[in-house]
Amino acid sequence: MVLLRAHLGEALRRARQEQGRTLRQVSADAAVSLGYLSEVERGQKEPSSELLSAICMALDLPLSRVLTEVAQSVLVAEPTRLTVVGVGGVAGKNAKDIVDAA
Amino acid sequence: MVLLRAHLGEALRRARQEQGRTLRQVSADAAVSLGYLSEVERGQKEPSSELLSAICMALDLPLSRVLTEVAQSVLVAEPTRLTVVGVGGVAGKNAKDIVDAA
Numbered sequence: 084m085v086l087l088r089a090h091l092g093e094a095l096r097r098a099r100q101e102q103g104r105t106l107r108q109v110s111a112d113a114a115v116s117l118g119y120l121s122e123v124e125r126g127q128k129e130p131s132s133e134l135l136s137a138i139c140m141a142l143d144l145p146l147s148r149v150l151t152e153v154a155q156s157v158l159v160a161e162p163t164r165l166t167v168v169g170v171g172g173v174a175g176k177n178a179k180d181i182v183d184a185a
Numbered sequence: 186m187v188l189l190r191a192h193l194g195e196a197l198r199r200a201r202q203e204q205g206r207t208l209r210q211v212s213a214d215a216a217v218s219l220g221y222l223s224e225v226e227r228g229q230k231e232p233s234s235e236l237l238s239a240i241c242m243a244l245d246l247p248l249s250r251v252l253t254e255v256a257q258s259v260l261v262a263e264p265t266r267l268t269v270v271g272v273g274g275v276a277g278k279n280a281k282d283i284v285d286a287a
Contacts, residue, residue: 086234132188150256158249
């Protein structure tokens with residue numbers, strides 16, 4: 084099962100690291116605890132919509148951009164809806180495998 | 186403040202209605218209570234990642250597609266980062282106004 088919070092956490096962590104900022108800095112700017120932000124980034128906590136917005140604001144990152152990135156990474160992770168019949172089919176493979184193979 | 190749960194709820198409700206299905210049908214397929222699904226659709230409850238996946242599965246809708254739609258509607262709702270200087274600027278308008286005006 085593809086879990087939104089895991090992909091969301093990864094996207095937030097990536098954004099923070101690309102900015103060269105620490106958990107401490109971003110958590111202070113977002114007014115959330117460092118432990119909470121760390122758990123969100125590791126996909127262990129579901130951020131409320133309010134706190135997600137606060138984290139995005141602290142990262143100076145529009146929520147829409149975060150969601151677009153998350154949609155992309157979820158697309159790669161989720162099983163395809165393809166049903167391939169015949170020898171050499173790709174049934175059971177996920178989108179990433181198919182993209183890699185293409 | 187743009188709230189993810191509001192946009193997510195709208196996207197889920199729209200998908201269900203486009204399929205001509207009732208809250209009762211989808212909540213049964215997703216194994217969530219009707220009241221819970223209704224609250225999620227109205228943006229009053231944050232769905233856990235597990236229940237969001239179950240609802241998407243019940244709607245036969247990839248999570249990535251839901252997130253792409255949500256990213257679009259959040260983009261329209263969120264304030265732009267534009268700072269326009271000069272007469273006739275659009276500072277303070279949101280993305281939808283700018284798109285409408287274009």
